[in-house]
Amino acid sequence: MLILSMSIVIGILLMAMLFFLTARDWVEKRKRTEEAKLTEADETAGCPEGFVERIVSRDDWEFVHKTGSPGLENLFRKERKDVALTWVRETASGIREIMKQHSAYARQSADLDAGTEAKIMFLYGELRVLCGALTLLIHIAGPMHARGLAGYASKLSQRMGETQRALQAVAKRPEEVYEMGSR
Amino acid sequence: MNGKLKPIRVDDAYADLLERSLSTISCDLGRLIYLASTRDYNTGNYHHEGLAMRFQPDAAREALKIAHEQIFLRIAGQSLEDLVAQLEKYLDASRQDISEVLRAWQKLEPYRIAIPMAANPTVARFFLSNIRLAVAIVRHRQEQASPSYPQVASQPQSLAR
Numbered sequence: 001m002l003i004l005s006m007s008i009v010i011g012i013l014l015m016a017m018l019f020f021l022t023a024r025d026w027v028e029k030r031k032r033t034e035e036a037k038l039t040e041a042d043e044t045a046g047c048p049e050g051f052v053e054r055i056v057s058r059d060d061w062e063f064v065h066k067t068g069s070p071g072l073e074n075l076f077r078k079e080r081k082d083v084a085l086t087w088v089r090e091t092a093s094g095i096r097e098i099m100k101q102h103s104a105y106a107r108q109s110a111d112l113d114a115g116t117e118a119k120i121m122f123l124y125g126e127l128r129v130l131c132g133a134l135t136l137l138i139h140i141a142g143p144m145h146a147r148g149l150a151g152y153a154s155k156l157s158q159r160m161g162e163t164q165r166a167l168q169a170v171a172k173r174p175e176e177v178y179e180m181g182s183r
Numbered sequence: 184m185n186g187k188l189k190p191i192r193v194d195d196a197y198a199d200l201l202e203r204s205l206s207t208i209s210c211d212l213g214r215l216i217y218l219a220s221t222r223d224y225n226t227g228n229y230h231h232e233g234l235a236m237r238f239q240p241d242a243a244r245e246a247l248k249i250a251h252e253q254i255f256l257r258i259a260g261q262s263l264e265d266l267v268a269q270l271e272k273y274l275d276a277s278r279q280d281i282s283e284v285l286r287a288w289q290k291l292e293p294y295r296i297a298i299p300m301a302a303n304p305t306v307a308r309f310f311l312s313n314i315r316l317a318v319a320i321v322r323h324r325q326e327q328a329s330p331s332y333p334q335v336a337s338q339p340q341s342l343a344r
Contacts, residue, residue: 047305050260055309060263064316069323072316079312087305 047087052154055083056147077142084143084150085135091157092131098164099124105167116167123160127153196238196246200231205250210272211258218251219297227300252299259310266317274321282325288318 054060064076102120106112130153137146208214221229229247230240238246258266274281288294294314298307 047303048256048260051303051306051309054260054262055305060316063262063264063267064320067320067323072319072323075319076316079316083305083309083312086308090303090305 047090047154052087052150053147055080055087056143056150058144061144080143081138084138084146087150088131088134088138088153091153092128095124095127095131095157095160098160102164102167120160120163120167123156123163127156127160130156192238192242193245193249196234196242197249199237200234200246200250203233204231209276210269211254212266212269212273213276215251215254215258215297216273216294218247218254221247222251224296248299252301255297255299255302255310256306259306259313261313263313263316263320266313267320270314270317270321285318285322285325288314289322 060080061076064072067073099120106117130149134146134149134153137149143150204217205214208217218229221231223230229244229251231243231247234243234246237243258269261269274284277284292311292315295311298310302310
């Protein structure tokens with residue numbers, strides 16, 4: 001009887017250990033996937049530095065204008081409009097992905113700072129509105145007239161990516177204090 | 184970067200690639216097309232027989248990938264004027280019928296395969312757009328220079344956008 005009870009207890013302990021190890025692996029795997037997704041989102045959120053300025057720059061337009069060909073001018077306007085809209089779409093999708101990942105991290109975090117969360121939400125809202133305004137402006141007036149707004153949106157989306165990365169780093173090392181808005 | 188590689192081997196392979204292969208090509212556009220041609224269409228892996236023999240195959244692959252990405256970014260960031268100059272240089276060096284090459288580039292857009300796998304989507308779109316414009320501009324210049332040049336619309340007839 002004693003041997004049977006011992007065997008049952010050992011069996012339960014082994015099962016519990018197996019369950020614990022499997023669950024730990026699953027959590028680790030999930031965490032790694034989420035981190036990989038976040039890195040992917042960071043990459044798509046931002047165009048390399050200087051490219052947004054190049055897309056909306058007037059220099060190329062002046063070069064095309066010098067050819068004196070209305071066909072080339074039309075082609076240029078169409079091409080630049082398409083590229084600018086691609087950039088706005090990519091930026092919007094990148095910040096949506098960052099926000100999704102941030103929400104996942106926030107749900108797991110034990111010590112959320114309400115002020116920081118509000119600032120991130122505000123930044124996200126501002127960027128979404130900016131993307132909408134940029135799409136409209138590019139459709140109506142063309143990308144060259146959206147230079148200022150495009151530059152601002154580009155800087156803001158980079159800041160959002162950096163903020164998320166910094167928050168993620170702090171979540172991994174809780175002893176460090178991160179002050180948002182210091183940049 | 185692959186963690187198993189010794190970084191020094193990649194650096195050596197990269198320097199060798201620049202010195203032996205890329206320096207003999209007259210312009211960045213030519214270098215870009217050359218590097219894209221070392222990539223397998225199915226797997227996306229780079230292969231260069233000589234480089235793989237002199238260094239480890241992994242180091243050679245990584246060096247080709249780095250060189251491809253760097254030259255791509257350099258070309259994508261160029262002004263349209265510089266790109267047109269690059270294209271003219273490339274066409275001169277190709278020793279082929281320029282009008283035929285331009286027609287093929289407008290119809291088939293073979294330069295699409297020159298985009299590295301890890302390229303940012305906006306940068307890739309910007310590169311394609313600029314090449315399309317550069318081809319149309321060079322073609323326009325050819326038409327202006329010789330009235331007998333076959334007249335076609337400047338608008339590229341892309342098969343697949």
